[in-house]
Every structure is written in C-alpha cells, then in structure tokens.
Amino acid sequence: MSTITAYKCTNCGQVMYPHHLRCLNCNEREFEEIEPEGKAKLLTYTIINELPWGIDERGRILGVVEFENGVRALGLIKADKVKLGMKLSASMEPVRVIGGEEVLGLTYS
Amino acid sequence: MRPVVIAGVGMIPFERRDEDSLVDMLSMAGLEAMDDAGIGEHPIDAVYVGNMASGLFNRQVSVASSVVDRLNLMPAAADRVENGPASGGSAVKNGFLAVASGYCDAVLVIGGEKMREVIGPRATDVVACMTHPLAEYIYGVTLPGLAGMFAQLYMEKYGITREHLALVSIKNQDNGILNPNAHIHMKITMEGILTHPQSHINNPVVAEPLHLYDCCPVSDGAAAVLLTTEELAASLGKAAVEIAGVAQATDTHTLQERSDPTDLKAVTIASQKAFSMAGMEPGDIDVAELHDAFTILEIAESEHAGFFAKGEAASAIKAGETRIGGKLPINPSGGLKARGHPVGATGVAQIVELVWQLRGEAGERQVEGAANGFSLNFGGFGNNVLAFVLRRR
Amino acid sequence: MDMELEAYLRPPESEMAPYPAKVITLATGKKMVVREVTRDTVPELLEAVMPTLFIPRDYYDIVGARLYAELLGWYRYRVKDEFCIIGQVDGFLVGIVNSRMYSPELGISLHTLAIERGMRIGAHLFAAKMEHHIEYLDQEEVLITAESPIGFRRWMIEYNLEKRDGQHELGGATPYALTRELYFENKDRLVAGERPVPAELLEIAEREIKVASEDDIREKILGARRRQRR
Numbered sequence: 001m002s003t004i005t006a007y008k009c010t011n012c013g014q015v016m017y018p019h020h021l022r023c024l025n026c027n028e029r030e031f032e033e034i035e036p037e038g039k040a041k042l043l044t045y046t047i048i049n050e051l052p053w054g055i056d057e058r059g060r061i062l063g064v065v066e067f068e069n070g071v072r073a074l075g076l077i078k079a080d081k082v083k084l085g086m087k088l089s090a091s092m093e094p095v096r097v098i099g100g101e102e103v104l105g106l107t108y109s
Numbered sequence: 110m111r112p113v114v115i116a117g118v119g120m121i122p123f124e125r126r127d128e129d130s131l132v133d134m135l136s137m138a139g140l141e142a143m144d145d146a147g148i149g150e151h152p153i154d155a156v157y158v159g160n161m162a163s164g165l166f167n168r169q170v171s172v173a174s175s176v177v178d179r180l181n182l183m184p185a186a187a188d189r190v191e192n193g194p195a196s197g198g199s200a201v202k203n204g205f206l207a208v209a210s211g212y213c214d215a216v217l218v219i220g221g222e223k224m225r226e227v228i229g230p231r232a233t234d235v236v237a238c239m240t241h242p243l244a245e246y247i248y249g250v251t252l253p254g255l256a257g258m259f260a261q262l263y264m265e266k267y268g269i270t271r272e273h274l275a276l277v278s279i280k281n282q283d284n285g286i287l288n289p290n291a292h293i294h295m296k297i298t299m300e301g302i303l304t305h306p307q308s309h310i311n312n313p314v315v316a317e318p319l320h321l322y323d324c325c326p327v328s329d330g331a332a333a334v335l336l337t338t339e340e341l342a343a344s345l346g347k348a349a350v351e352i353a354g355v356a357q358a359t360d361t362h363t364l365q366e367r368s369d370p371t372d373l374k375a376v377t378i379a380s381q382k383a384f385s386m387a388g389m390e391p392g393d394i395d396v397a398e399l400h401d402a403f404t405i406l407e408i409a410e411s412e413h414a415g416f417f418a419k420g421e422a423a424s425a426i427k428a429g430e431t432r433i434g435g436k437l438p439i440n441p442s443g444g445l446k447a448r449g450h451p452v453g454a455t456g457v458a459q460i461v462e463l464v465w466q467l468r469g470e471a472g473e474r475q476v477e478g479a480a481n482g483f484s485l486n487f488g489g490f491g492n493n494v495l496a497f498v499l500r501r502r
Numbered sequence: 503m504d505m506e507l508e509a510y511l512r513p514p515e516s517e518m519a520p521y522p523a524k525v526i527t528l529a530t531g532k533k534m535v536v537r538e539v540t541r542d543t544v545p546e547l548l549e550a551v552m553p554t555l556f557i558p559r560d561y562y563d564i565v566g567a568r569l570y571a572e573l574l575g576w577y578r579y580r581v582k583d584e585f586c587i588i589g590q591v592d593g594f595l596v597g598i599v600n601s602r603m604y605s606p607e608l609g610i611s612l613h614t615l616a617i618e619r620g621m622r623i624g625a626h627l628f629a630a631k632m633e634h635h636i637e638y639l640d641q642e643e644v645l646i647t648a649e650s651p652i653g654f655r656r657w658m659i660e661y662n663l664e665k666r667d668g669q670h671e672l673g674g675a676t677p678y679a680l681t682r683e684l685y686f687e688n689k690d691r692l693v694a695g696e697r698p699v700p701a702e703l704l705e706i707a708e709r710e711i712k713v714a715s716e717d718d719i720r721e722k723i724l725g726a727r728r729r730q731r732r
Contacts, residue, residue, distance in 0.1 A: 018244040018363065044370065046257030047317035048249070052234035055249045056659060062248050064258060064365045072365040074245055084261070096247050105247045124725050127559065228651050295620055298531030310629075310694040311529040311622055322529065 003092060004106060006071040007031040015070035038068025039087040040108055045077060054097060065090070065108055075106030110209040114342035115350045115499070116335050117146025118461040123292040123330030123449035131160070131167050131223040136179040138331035138454075139219045143180075146335040147345050153335075154213035155186040159200030159220035160453035161193055165235045166226050176219065185217075193239045194402065195488030196220060197332070197456025198357075198495030204336045205355050214338050220457030221331030232327050236452070239489050241363045253324055255364055255490040256403040257316030262371045263409055264318065267420040271318065274404040275303045276426050278322045281401060281440050284433060285447025287473040292328045292449025323404040328449030332458035350467045353481075354387030354498035356380070362492055375494040376413035376485065383483075384415070387498035391415035394498075395479040396466050397437065398459035400487035401444040410485050411439060414496065433474060441466065441474040456486035460497060467501040513582035516603060521587060521634045524695030525703055528621045534589045534596060535699055535707040536630045543711055544577035547588070550595050550617060550713045553720055561650035562615075562723060568649075568672065569613040572600055584612070587634065589627050591618070593712045599627040601635060601644070609635040609644035610671055611680075614653065617714070618722055625656055629693040636685045643682070647675040661688050 006017040010032055014025035017036075022029055045063030061077040065088060076095050079088070088108035095105035119141025121134060129137070135158060143153070158173040169175070173187040192199035197220030204218040224232050233251050240246045240255070263269065279299065285291035302312040302322045312320045342348035358378035361367050367374070384390055391414065399414070401407035411422045416437055425431060431439040442448045442462040445455060463482035465471040482499040523537035539547070551573065554566030575581040583603040589596045596618040601611045611631060616624035635644045646663060647670040648654040657663060663678035670677040699707075714722065 016366065018241055024361070024366065043365075044258040044261045045317075046254050046261065046319075047314065048251055048254045048257070049313065050233060050251065050253065050315050051230065051249055052237050052251060053228075053230040054234065058659060058662075060249060062250055062254055062258070064370075074248055074250065074363070074365055076248055084265075096249055098247065103247050229655070293620070295530060297529045301527055301529040301531045305527045307527065307694040307696075308529075310626070310692060311527075313691070 003035050003090065004073060006034050006036060008034045017071050017073055034069065034071070036067035036069065036071040036073065036090060040065035040067050040090050042082070042084055042086045042088060042108075043072070044084065045082055063108065073106055075108050078107055078109045111211060112339050113205050113208045113336050113352045114339055114348050114502070115352065115460070115464050116337045116342040116345055116347040117142040117144070117148065118334050118464045119143075119145055120290050120332040120458060120461050121330055122290045123328045123451055123454070123458070125225045126223070126329040127225065129223075129329070131163055131169060131221060132172055132175045132179050134223060134329065134331040135160075135172065135176045135219045135221040138221060138333040139176060139180055139217050142217060142219075142333035142335045146337070146347050148215065148335060151215060151341070153182050153185050153215045153217050155204070155207050155216045156182060157200040157203045157216065157218045158187070158189045159192075159196035159198070159218070159456060160189055160222055161191055161196045162222070162235050162238070162452070165238065166232070167223055182217070192493055193488040194400070194450070194452050195456055195486040195493055195495050196453040197458065198486030198488070198497070199456070201334065201457060201460060201497070202355050202357060202495055204334070205352050208336050208338060214341055216336045217333060218336060218457060219331060219333040220454040222451035222453040223329045224327050224451060225329050229327065244363050244365070251316065252490065253316035253319055253403065256405060257319050258364060259370060259490070260318055260403070260405040263405060266371050267423065269405070269408060269423045271303060272299070273408065273423040273426055274323050275299055277401065277404040277407050278302070278446055280426075280432055281444040281446040284441050284474060285443025288443050288448060291443040291447050292326055292330070293443070293447045297322060319403055319405065325402050325445040325450040328451045330449060330451040330454050330458075332454050332461045334457060334460055334464070348502055350464045351500055351502055352497060353389065353500040354383035354385070355495070356382030356386060357493070357495045358382070360492045362489070364490060373409055373413045373491045375491055376410055376487070376496075379494045379496040380414040380485065383496035383498045387500065389481060389498055391483075393481050394437065394483045396441060396463065396476040396482045397439045398442060398462050398482070398484040399439055399444065400455070400485050401440060401446050402450060402487065404446070406487060407439060407444065410487065414483065414485055433476060438476045441471065441476055456484075456495065459484040459486060460499065463499045467499060508579065512579045516583050516606070518583060518585060518603065519638045519640070521585070521638055522697055523699045523704060524630070524697045525699045526626050526694045526696075528591070528623075530621060532591050533703055534591050534623065534626065535703055536587060536589050536627065536695060537699075537704075537707060538585060538587050538634070539711075541577050544573050546711045546713055547573055547586070547595070547598055550719065551598070551615065553716045554615065554723065557720065557723055559724060560652060564649050565613055565615055569598065569600065569615055572612050576600075585634065587627060587630050588711070589623055590707045590711065593706045593710055595711050595713050597623040597627045599631040601631050603639060603641065607642040609639065609641045611644050611646040612672070617719055625692070626694055628657065630695065632680055632685055633693050636680075636682055644680045645670055645677040646680060647672050647677055660692065
C-alpha cells in the first residue's frame, strides 16, 4: 500500500477521508477513489508523551495535514522542527504494532 | 411528554476502588438514589446503566442485567447505554424519555466505570478505542492527543494562554477539596504548576500544549439518579428538581473532517435545543457542570454552550467569574479534573451535583439561591454531546 | 562492640562526597527539602517504612521490606557504600530513596519509597538520587531495576534507559542503565531543585524528621475513604 484511499463524491465533488457510505455534503452514494495529491500543509499537531500500551516511546508527534487536492488526514510526523502551516511530504511507514503485526500508516516528513 | 422529576440521587466517592467490583459500585450508587428518593417498595420499571468499556476494563458485559440482579429489581427492564464519555448523559436521556413518554413511572439511571483495574497505558488504549480505527487509532493517538491538537488551534484563535488553563485547573481543584466525593483533594498553586522556573518538572507535557494538570485523572466510581413522574415524586416529598431540557447532537467522527476543527458544533446544537426545550437562555443558568476532561474544554464548552461569546471565557475566568460565588459558577463539584472521571459515571454525576445545588444541599460548595442548572456531557471528542437543563420547581 | 570482629564483618567503606541539600517547589506550592541523611536517622526512617510492609497495593510491601533491610543493613555497617536521601515537607518525611556505590564508576540504585502520593515525590527523589550518583559521586553509570510497573514507566521509559546483560543485585532482575550521557540529556526535564536551601527551611528539616502515624501513612498510600455526605 503506497498511500491511503480517499473518496470524492461523483455528484458534488466533496473530498472525504475516511470512508462514508453517504456524501457528507449531498448524501449521494457514489464515490471516485482518489489519492492525496501534492504537498501536505500542517493544520495542527501535538506531541504525545503518554502513549497507549504497546507503544514504548515518548514524544510522538502526530498532526493533521491537508493535501493540495483537499484530502485531510492524521499521520505521524517525522521532523525536527514542527510549525503550523509547514509543508510536508507523505509516505506509508510502519506506525504501530497491533496484535503482533506491524501496521503501516501515513508518515509526514 | 410529561414532566420528569429527579426524585433521588446517589453517588459513591470517586477514587481508586480496588475492593469494589464494577457491578457493586453501580449497585451501591443505585441503592443510594433509591433510598434518597424513599422509593420503598414502589416498583422501578426500568434501569439504565451508562458505562463505556466494562468489556475492555473488566471482562464483563451486560452489566445492566447484573445490576438488576444485584439490587433485586427484577423484573425491571434493563439496558446498558454506551456513548463513550457521554454514556452517563445518554443513560439519563434514555431514562428521561421512558418517563416523559408515559411508558415508565420510575426509572433508575446509574453511571459508572471501573478503570483502575488495568494499568495506565492500557486505560489510555481502551479510551483511544473511541477514535477512528483506520484514520486515527493506528497512529497511537490518545484522547489527550486529540485535545492537544484542538487546543493548539483554539488557543491560537482566541488568545488563550497556559495561565488561563491553569486558572481552570486551580479553581476545580479548590472546589474538589470541598467535595467529599471527589477523587482529588489537593490544592495546587500557579507557582507549583506554571510560574516556577522548574514547574515543568511537576507539570510535564502529556500532549502538547496540554500538561499533566490540564488533564483529568483516571478514576473508579458510580453515580445514580431516580427519575419519576411529578405525582410519584410529590407523594415521596421529593419533587424539588425537574429535567426541563435535554438534547443531544453529533458531529464527524474524526477531528480532520470537521470543516472548522475549533467549532464544537455538537455542543452548540445540543445546548441550544436543551435551552429551547426548557424555555430558557444561558443567562438564566445559575450553576453549570461542564465536561472538563481537559482544561481547554471547560473554556471551549462554556463559549459554545452560550455562556460567553467566543473568545470571552478566558477573561471571565481570570476575573474569577466562574468560581463558587462568582457570576456563573462552573464545576462547583470540582469538575472532571478534581471530582474525577470514571467515564460512564460522569454524565450522571454532573446531574447529581446540580440536584444537590438546586436543593440547597451542596454544603460548602453551595451556589447561593441556585434555581436553574446546566450540564454538558461530551462524548468521543465532541462528536456526540448531551446537554441538560435542570430547574428547581 | 568488639571492633576487632567488626573489622572482619564490615565491608570496607569508601570516601563518599556529600550530597548538598536542595529545595523543590511542589505542584501544591509546598517546599520539599531534599537532603542526604546519616546512619543515626535510620531508626526514625524504619518507623515510616514499617507500615508499608503490609501494603501489597502497588508493590509497597516488597519495596518496603527490601528498603527496611537495606536501611537496617546500612545502620549496622553491613552494606558497602550505601547512601540515603530523604524528602521532607514542613519537617514531615514524605519519601526515601537509597542507593549504593558498587565501585567508583558504577552505582546500584536500590529503592524509592513515596509516602505522600500525587505530587511526583517519588519522581523528584529518584532524580535526586541520580543527581548524586552522576554529579556529586562522579560515577559513570547507575544500574536500575523496578519492582512495580509504575517504576518501570517512570524510569525505564522516561529516561530511555539502556538495557544491560546480567543481573541486578535486587533479586537478579534485568538491569537498566542510566549513563552520564542519558542523565545530562534528561536533566533539565526531570531534575528539579534549588540550592542553597533557605536557612529556616533547612533548620526545620534537620531539627526533626517528623514521621506520620501508622494510620496516617496507610491512608496517604491507600487514599482516604470519605464517608461524609455532600
């Protein structure tokens, strides 16, 4: 998996991630599968020191970005300096081990 | 719909309660509410139990059925109600509807959670199960993490400082000291948590920009209310407080899909509908119990519920308006910060506090002459919210 | 005492630099005096530790039992190069930490006991212990283990300690090491304290180590059960 699958309503063009059965804007039910495109702009972030069981680290940086084509997604941030509005690139990397298996997720750097 | 009166309330102290099982805690609180109402042998038609995660914390499910058995309330109808941190509020709503609709005359609503059965990071993980499995959970996001991302934007937008957040925390801890049922009885100072050059060692970052003292503790506990018709309450001599308004609203599951992540739409809508149903406005409220799982939420909710214009709550807090004795006391119980937050219990505990306030039974926490109260129970991260307006009859 | 016999039985003692007392402002605004104590205070300390032997919650019983033995051993000159640092608020004992020097370079962290909870007293005193090992005793590395999961999270994860092979002298548990490098990396974030301690505060602390009653200690550790209404 090289990236996430986002959705664009074929009726009104609303971009959504994650998946909904009905468009958040017009309630129609047909979607085009799209991928996030372009640079990701950082909308907000946090640095988490108290992580859930199974993640034995501290200082994990998570943030919500908006891609140039309107897809918004939460992901792991790997950057030394983090500033609201900064532009990042996305890739899929291991983000967590769940049930003994490595899970891939959006990673921004 | 017919009026619904809160004839009895009960609460067991919130803290770490290793010796009590979940069902015992729920039952003890329920029994207190029954005794407070003096319901005696009058049948209770239904029991609603607000609880988020008994399956994950305690390896038990269907706890409402267990409670009915523990309290010998058979053959009452019984359901467990789950709505994340608003499980208590949703349980009260369901109980309200049962009585208001004419279907039931007496309904026992209990909220409770036993979180300390698991170690801290496991509790963090259980709570994180509320988040979206693919778009949020896999990243290890936590509720403090979501609150941190929200706080980043809200604080910047409205010029809220860490000092404002600290004032909320200090006020709630002060109030908690006056509450025998509160989890935390500890006075904290601005110097100790913020202004001393080494305060960051006492008050480390949990999820930037939120620190330890911005976050509520992990607690065990239960609270209960007995809802009845006016006639039944009057016959018991317990007709003081009614639920004048109740409303619920939802928002997107993920933070990222909110068009404006600083806009807590569900809080605004639920509050407006509850006020409208009660025929009241925010200005009519004498005392409020808000959902301060994180200090930033007390500020944001007080604005979205209509008590302050957006961006004005911080200065009101600084001026002391939200302290007991101020213009609008918020969280005289100590709030989630000091009273504690056994997740399913909170929505019910907020209402129990309001009942004590409106009856004039809140002891040292009493808001003088309180006649109208408001509570807000914030489910998920603001994606499922309940608002209540209570009135002294 | 037969000092000729003692010469056989006592482990040889090294010269150990003293730990300068410091004061920490807690979240409650109260001031905790953190100071090294000498052997003669052990009987008072044992009074405070004794009730914990019967509190299984959060592994207080094993920490208390082992700390009791280590303090008594130190008192009776049967432990090599041990030191003990305590925390006091208004003269009242709120926590005890102890450690020993295995060699000039290597320290062995022993125990951390917090009598007052909820104010990060254990965390502050553990940090003070590490400060002594690294900055005043000038050691290279300290081996640490944890009997409780709280300890594990507070130390192994907070300080990002390095796992070592071999066995820690506390029951042969897996040792984790705090190196000089790790200490200084984390110092600003984890080690509090101001020096010198204001004279009046130090005088109160040194005058008497006030130990709460057994009931009070149990209540502080287990939490009070409030029975009043409203």
